[in-house]
Amino acid sequence: MDFLSLLLMDFVKQLQSPTLGFLIGGMIIAALGSELVIPESICTIIVFMLLTKIGLTGGIAIRNSNLMDMVLPALFAIVVGVLVVFIARYTLAKLPKVRTVDAIATGGLFGAVSGSTMAAALTLLEEEKIPYEAWAGALYPFMDIPALVTAIVVANIYLNQKKRRVENEYPSKQPVAAGDYPDQQEYPRTRQEYLSQQQDPADNRVKIWPIIEESLRGPALSAMLLGLALGLFTQPESVYKSFYDPAFRGLLSILMLVMGMEAWSRIGELRKVAQWYVVYSVLAPFVHGLxxxxxxxxxxxxxxxxxxxxxxxxxxxxxxxxxxxxxTLRAGIPSANPSAYIGASTAVGTPVAIGLCIPFFIGLAQAIGG
Structure with missing residues (x-):
């Protein structure tokens, strides 16, 4: 009973933190119809600075620590990133009115990492004076890239297998009524049209390196890896202490406000897809986190x-x-519905992760640590 009471008290306490307060405030003012708009360019700069700061912190810490300490946590990060995709493939995809390719894309997005959510967690850990390895933020790419690669590979394998089944089952020339044709968005309406679109089987193979390259060139990972490299190979302590560190919390609060407003605006997108996405988006962050x-x-x-x-x-x-x-998923799985995986993530998954999962796991750690 003491354990549960302590966990509940810590959970409620974390909900009152400034970081989560700005997220909730953003959702409230958006629900009230506020016309407040923060330009996208400002958000881009904020995200760059936050992730660069996290990268600098990790790079400086790695330079001064034993790399062997990172091996097991990094391995576990990879395992979780891959596992999350398969959880979605064999749970969400089996639910009514959920297209398999949309479920895989959703799993990929939930397996990948939110830099802003990680930044919020690091801030709350510091506020609670809970020690953590400064290189912990460097676990980001070890989970993010495997999740995106796995989702794109699994989705393409699934689509290629389905195309082969359609090729075998289709009448040679007879057109198929739209209502009789499964997943009509993904395929041509006749076998002849289908075959005319096919390429050499070797062209259907999923190429792994372009996916990794695309992820590494994405703005989030680029900023963090830049900071990581600067922390490892230069001496950025002076600019870190005078600029990045003091500005971190203020910039994060603005980003949380924007994310709250964005989350509310995305709720409408979930009405276009199966409501099972809402259930998944509430439960999945806790399951993956546990x-x-x-x-x-x-x-x-x-x-x-x-x-x-x-x-x-x-x-x-x-x-x-x-x-x-x-x-990355739009490019890698173009047949997946963005309203499904982005709506589920932004409208529900992110608020749950920041507003509920962060305080929950901090409280759980405090309860275990006594």
Whole structure:
């Protein structure tokens, strides 16, 4: 009972933090019809500065630490990123009115990482004076890239298999009525049209490196990897202490306000798709986070990984990509419906991850740590 009481008290306390307050405030003013608009260019600069700061922190820490300490947490991050996609493939995809390709794309987005959610978690850990490895933010790409690559590969394998089945089952020349044709958005209406669009089988193979390259060139990972490299190979401590560190919390509060407004505006998109996406978006962040939390505890008890680091691992697993993930999936799985995976992520998944999962996992860590 003491454990549950402590967990509940910490959870309520975290909901009152400034970081989460700005997120909730953004949703409230958007619901009230506020015409407040923060230009996209400003948001882009804010995201760049936040992720560069996280990268600098990680780079400086890695330069001064034992790389072997990162091996197990990084391995667990990869495992979670891949696993999340398969969870969506074999749960969400089996629900009524959910297209398999949309479910896989949703899994990819939820397996990828939100830099803003991670930044919020790091801020709250510092406010609670919970120690964590400064390099914990560098776990970002170890989960983000495998999730996106896995989603695109799995989706393309599924679509190629379905095309082969259609090729075998289609009458040679007879057109098929639109209502009789499964997933009509993805295929031509006759076998002849279908065959005319086919390329050499070798062209249907999923190429892994272009997906990785696209992810690495995305704005979120680019900013963070830039900061990581600068922290590793230069001496950025002076600019870090005088500029990036003091500005971090203020910039994050603005971004949380924007994300709250964006989340509310995206709710309408969920009306266009199966309501199971709402259920998934509420439950998935907790399920993914608990899997990562459990793996993090293994690293905690075997390698001395801090409980704060366990929270970071759980939070990035709870998050869903809000910057680099959507354009990568649009390009890699063009037949998937963006209203499904982006609406589920932005309108429900992100607020749940920031507003509920962060305080939950911080409270869980505090309760375990006594």
């Amino acid at each position: 899997i990562a939390f459990g793996l993090g505890l293994i690293a905690h008890y075997t390698m001395g990984f801090s409980l704060g680091g366990v929270v970071v691992l759980a939070v990035i697993a709870s998050s869903s990509s809000d910057i680099s993930g959507p354009p």
